[in-house]
Amino acid sequence: MNAQTRPSTVFDVQRVRADFPLLARSVHGKPLIYFDNANTSQKPQTVIDAVDEHYRRHNANVSRAVHLLGEEATAAYENARDRLAGLVNAASRGEVVLTSGTTQSINLVAYSYALPRLRPGDAILTTVMEHHANIVPWQLVAARAGATVKAAPIDARGELIVEKYVEMLTPEVKLACVTHVSNVLGTVNPVRELARECRRRGIPLLVDGSQAVPHRPVDVQALGCDFYAFTGHKMLAPTGTGALWARREHLEAMPPFFGGGEMIREVKFSGTTFADPPHRFEAGTPNIAGFAGVGAAIDYYASLGFEAVHAWEQQLLAYATARLREVPGLRLFGEAKEKEPVISFLVEGAQATDLATLLDLEGVAVRSGHHCAHPLMQFYGVPATLRASLAFYNTLEEVDAFVTALLKVRRLLM
Structure with a gap:
């Protein structure tokens, strides 16, 4: 050619x-010819400027101070939640947990949603084409619960054999997982179809969206899945940023995964009461400057x-x-x-x-x-x-x- x-x-x-x-x-x-974008994307000047601006003018912790800098930092952080909710068409901002990326998001679901529900003999379904981040957390919690991890096959073209995936949605499967886009093959999986089959069987579906969000519009309501995890640094934003979208009813039923500051209502030695989702899953000081960059990254995509x-x-x-x-x-x-x-x-x-x-x-x-x-x-x-x-x-x-x-x-x- x-x-x-x-x-x-x-x-x-x-x-x-x-x-x-x-x-x-x-x-x-x-x-330079940079063809390693599935690993991490490069950053536009507007994202770099947003991070620089935060440290130069607004650097303070979030949700801890009533002074102006604290209010500005909190506004930038919460703005990123709003922008991410809009990016994936979440029903509300309260369905978006801010994380360090897909790996943390999937681990949150593994330990806070799956582990308390798994029993000996149960199973988690994933696929052969998954990134380790959508395999290893499930193996860890399955081993603790006496459950197993099953993998649906693919064909030589690198396409998921959908009928086999559906066949493997047996009663012992308590959670199904799939990557939206393979990080090795580029294959786009039929998430909407898989979600429909999972719903028919009452099985929640988690989607790894790391390689999808940078390349295509994503609408979690239209997809019909239960959890959608994605990473900021693959979509022009700084490293150490990402999100988990989850249906509100799941988040409300999930206990915290990490404990610490800012995820509580009240702490007593007799017991602690936790904040409402999503903040109950956001213990400690987050990557505030990074999330200022997330907002700028989404703005940049919108401009194009x-x-x-x-x-x-x-x-x-x-x-x-x-x-x-x-x-x-x-x-x-x-x-x-x-x-x-x-x-x-x-x-x-x-x-x-x-x-x-x-x-x-x-x-x-x-x-x-x-x-x-x-x-x-x-x-x-x-x-x-x-x-x-x-x-x-x-x-x-x-x-x-x-x-x-x-x-x-x-x-x-x-």
Whole structure:
């Protein structure tokens, strides 16, 4: 595929790139091509400014002081909750727990919702394509309760075998889990269909939305799930930020997971009464400056429009996939009909880590390894893959340069 066959677009990617300071740097004397967005996204200047502004002008703790700085910090923190509630179309802001990210969100559900309800012989259902964050917490609580963790299979294209997932929703399953978008394959799972089948059986469904929220509009009410976890740093926001959306009735029935300040009504040695959700799950001092950045990140997405972002990323994905097919001996992993811009692959005769190291010397940042998805690697019979994950600030020219670099380093390793 050459320049004449590139897709046309009205998305002004060069203007967008100017908003991201890090994209202008060079590495090893080469212009940076950042294709590791599934790992963490780069940050626009407005997010950087929001964090800087907090520390320069508003730095104070939240919900602890009546002075002006405390009120300003609290307002910024609670504004992030409002913005996140709007982002996923929560029914109310009280359904959004602010966390450090998806891992904390899932652990909160594991220990506060699942563990008190699990009994010997019960099961939790997940899938083969999950990130470790949607496997290991369930194994930990299942082991404590005498329960088990089951994994629904996928096919060779990297698509969930939906009928098998539904078959595995047996009476002993007390919680079902699924990733919205695979961090290795880019596969988009049919969450709405799975949620409908779970509801018919009275089984709550938790969705890992880490790789979905940065790329597509998410409406938790339309999806019909019970829990939705996602991470800030993959969607332009600072690290150490994220959220758990949960149905209000679940939050009200869940005991606290962490104990400490700001999650209580009253503490006595005879007993403690806890705050209402979501604050009962937010013990201690949070990443206040980070959540100021979350608000700015959501504003930035809104300025571009999620539909425009999604459309451009789909053009990038199609173009990059076609270009990679030109590389001799390249094997793609994950060819689902519906995907987000994540491409995993191997090149015959070359180790993934060797390719990634040599690509870095060419200025290309990609991820190599198991991507926190050991069961998925085992399914494909490989120890690791190379992963190129794209974002809306990437360009067709970067794709071409990436493929040129890949062909060069391939020759060096042959």
